[in-house]
Amino acid sequence: xxxxxxxxxxxxxxxxxxxxxxxxxxxxxxxxxxxxxxxxxxxxxxxxxxxxxxxxxxxxxxxxxxxxxxxxxxxxxxxxxxxxxxxxxxxxxxxxxxxxxxxxxxxxxxxxxxxxxxxxxxxxxxxxxxxxxxxxxxxxxxxxxxxxxxxxxxxxxxxxxxxxxxxxxxxxxxxxxxxxxxxxxxxxxxxxxxxxxx
Ligand SMILES: [Ca+2]
Numbered sequence: 001x002x003x004x005x006x007x008x009x010x011x012x013x014x015x016x017x018x019x020x021x022x023x024x025x026x027x028x029x030x031x032x033x034x035x036x037x038x039x040x041x042x043x044x045x046x047x048x049x050x051x052x053x054x055x056x057x058x059x060x061x062x063x064x065x066x067x068x069x070x071x072x073x074x075x076x077x078x079x080x081x082x083x084x085x086x087x088x089x090x091x092x093x094x095x096x097x098x099x100x101x102x103x104x105x106x107x108x109x110x111x112x113x114x115x116x117x118x119x120x121x122x123x124x125x126x127x128x129x130x131x132x133x134x135x136x137x138x139x140x141x142x143x144x145x146x147x148x149x150x151x152x153x154x155x156x157x158x159x160x161x162x163x164x165x166x167x168x169x170x171x172x173x174x175x176x177x178x179x180x181x182x183x184x185x186x187x188x189x190x191x192x193x194x195x196x197x198x
Contacts, residue, residue, distance in 0.1 A: 011184035015049035020177035032123035054086040062186035070178035092117030095142040108148035116142040
């Protein structure tokens with residue numbers, strides 16, 4: 001639990017962690033079943049929290065989500081959504097987002113992925129009629145036809161910003177080597193006076 005006065009540090013649950021380290025890389029090219037239940041190491045290294053748990057948390061009460069994205073050359077970018085919800089499996093864990101803020105120029109996640117169901121290589125729910133975004137990109141995501149950002153894709157092996165890697169569309173593609181997504185109940189900061197504690 002966070003402590004009152006620990007400004008903006010309390011109450012968060014990390015739901016996705018990517019780190020392009022020299023060892024211990026986690027394979028994110030996983031099945032629907034694995035994305036449902038989660039995989040990786042929550043203590044250190046990389047991990048995916050699991051869609052069933054995301055749904056279980058975010059349907060009960062409003063949640064916010066925070067993203068930290070580090071580009072291979074351009075430094076770190078920050079985004080936050082005041083509303084983040086994942087629907088149930090019957091709706092293929094559809095992503096519902098609102099309330100963007102941050103220092104990114106384009107809200108790639110809302111503009112392409114809000115309202116999209118989740119897809120993996122073995123469960124194609126994307127809107128690309130003749131193809132499979134999960135197979136084409138690697139990783140599972142709320143693919144549309146296909147993405148303006150995908151944070152479970154493979155890490156870059158070069159500085160080619162057009163390769164199908166872990167990235168976010170700004171004016172040019174940001175190509176990422178370090179990503180953290182975390183969520184907490186929207187009213188957490190008010191309850192624990194986090195935002196106003198200076
Ligand atoms: Ca498809």
